[in-house]
Amino acid sequence: MINKQVSSPAEALADVFDGAVVMVSGFGEAGSPIELIHALIDQGARELTVVSNNCGSGEVGLAALLKAGRVRKVVCSFPRTANSTVFPDLYHSGKIELELVPQGTLAERIRAGGAGIPAFYTPAAVGTPLAEGKESRDFDGKTYLMERGLKADFALIKGKAADNHGNVIYNKTARNFGPIMAMGSKTAIVQVEEVVSAGEIDPEVVVSPGIFVDRVVEVAQPAHESELVAAGVSYP
Amino acid sequence: MTQQVEQIGRTREEMAQRLAQDIPNGSYVNLGIGIPELVARFVPEGRTLIYHTENGLLGMGPSPEEGEGDPELINAGKRHVTANPGAAFFHHADSFSMIRGGHIDLCVLGAMQVSQHGDLANWSTGAPDSIPAVGGAMDLCAGVKSVYVITQHTTKQGEPKLVERCTYPLTGVGVITRVYTDLAVIDVTPEGFKVAELSPGVDYDYVQQRTGAPLIPHNA
Numbered sequence: 385m386i387n388k389q390v391s392s393p394a395e396a397l398a399d400v401f402d403g404a405v406v407m408v409s410g411f412g413e414a415g416s417p418i419e420l421i422h423a424l425i426d427q428g429a430r431e432l433t434v435v436s437n438n439c440g441s442g443e444v445g446l447a448a449l450l451k452a453g454r455v456r457k458v459v460c461s462f463p464r465t466a467n468s469t470v471f472p473d474l475y476h477s478g479k480i481e482l483e484l485v486p487q488g489t490l491a492e493r494i495r496a497g498g499a500g501i502p503a504f505y506t507p508a509a510v511g512t513p514l515a516e517g518k519e520s521r522d523f524d525g526k527t528y529l530m531e532r533g534l535k536a537d538f539a540l541i542k543g544k545a546a547d548n549h550g551n552v553i554y555n556k557t558a559r560n561f562g563p564i565m566a567m568g569s570k571t572a573i574v575q576v577e578e579v580v581s582a583g584e585i586d587p588e589v590v591v592s593p594g595i596f597v598d599r600v601v602e603v604a605q606p607a608h609e610s611e612l613v614a615a616g617v618s619y620p
Numbered sequence: 621m622t623q624q625v626e627q628i629g630r631t632r633e634e635m636a637q638r639l640a641q642d643i644p645n646g647s648y649v650n651l652g653i654g655i656p657e658l659v660a661r662f663v664p665e666g667r668t669l670i671y672h673t674e675n676g677l678l679g680m681g682p683s684p685e686e687g688e689g690d691p692e693l694i695n696a697g698k699r700h701v702t703a704n705p706g707a708a709f710f711h712h713a714d715s716f717s718m719i720r721g722g723h724i725d726l727c728v729l730g731a732m733q734v735s736q737h738g739d740l741a742n743w744s745t746g747a748p749d750s751i752p753a754v755g756g757a758m759d760l761c762a763g764v765k766s767v768y769v770i771t772q773h774t775t776k777q778g779e780p781k782l783v784e785r786c787t788y789p790l791t792g793v794g795v796i797t798r799v800y801t802d803l804a805v806i807d808v809t810p811e812g813f814k815v816a817e818l819s820p821g822v823d824y825d826y827v828q829q830r831t832g833a834p835l836i837p838h839n840a
Contacts, residue, residue, distance in 0.1 A: 475751060
């Protein structure tokens, strides 16, 4: 019998090691797995490389992980936010490395990593500062840049519901990076509001097939980043 | 003492309304953050446009009533939106396949600078103390069939945004075909900037004085 459900975020994250590459889902607060991130802060792993579209807001979730000094490098498309000084402070003081990646290139690098594609060519960023140092090649008279697939040791993902085989469905625009990060990581950990038995999710609506998902953990009422920030919460 | 500031050229809303007239019925459209977002308010009667937001929604609808927003239903500017009947959600790699794969008909972006060759700079001033953040603009420039810019003609300090050569870091090279400003609608042609239309009450010399590159008159 397959049962990918684990009892708590802490149990789900117990084996995250120092120096791990960790993908974190979310676009702004939508799809950000706050409870998993907070459990990772409690767990204590350091020198992490985080792959995520943004760098969090306020002093909760991803911003709190950064503030706790656990992250050596971020691979990110848009680290700037209106209401957080955590990333700017770390960046200006040279305490964090930034690999800035166009958003579509970031998504495709993650997808490629999970799909067994070591590199690909994209037209995005040709002729811009982000093309510096990259291999380029012309196809059919147009120039493209070579980009490498991205793989992670762990992915922290927020879904809506999962079954115990690891099949996951998402909620609206909170889907964003979740499905590709599940593919692109060795160990994909998904927090969902409800874990159900195999058979209770219609196979026609499964978004992340269970083969990409290693652990599911129930967080029945996940916090929303904007509400925590508005309430002035600072984690831990 | 209150002073009436005279509006010269189009307001932001009027710029958005003017641009919306030029979008064909049935187009798939991606709107950038800022003035581009206003375009959605002014779709002409009888036309249906399908809005794409790169964080995973096709068929984006208007903002919900205050207090009705869902934190998991947002646009690329991270503001609450709604999903229209016929909408679809998808993950980021699919979303950027729509963009890079040439499936989106039109993208409307804001600008810091546009060059007479259609180069766009809109993500960084290159200042050493700024936090670099690029988002999806480079992918949109590289893959969408037509990329329009909507922007004030000059910066708040009065510096031209339409220039011979961008001095800020580029977002895309030779990608912009049309620019809608408060003062004019301007095409980017192989010969350079060409006035397609002056805003009501604005004359050619006024626009040329505020443009950092030669401007071919409308009738030339």
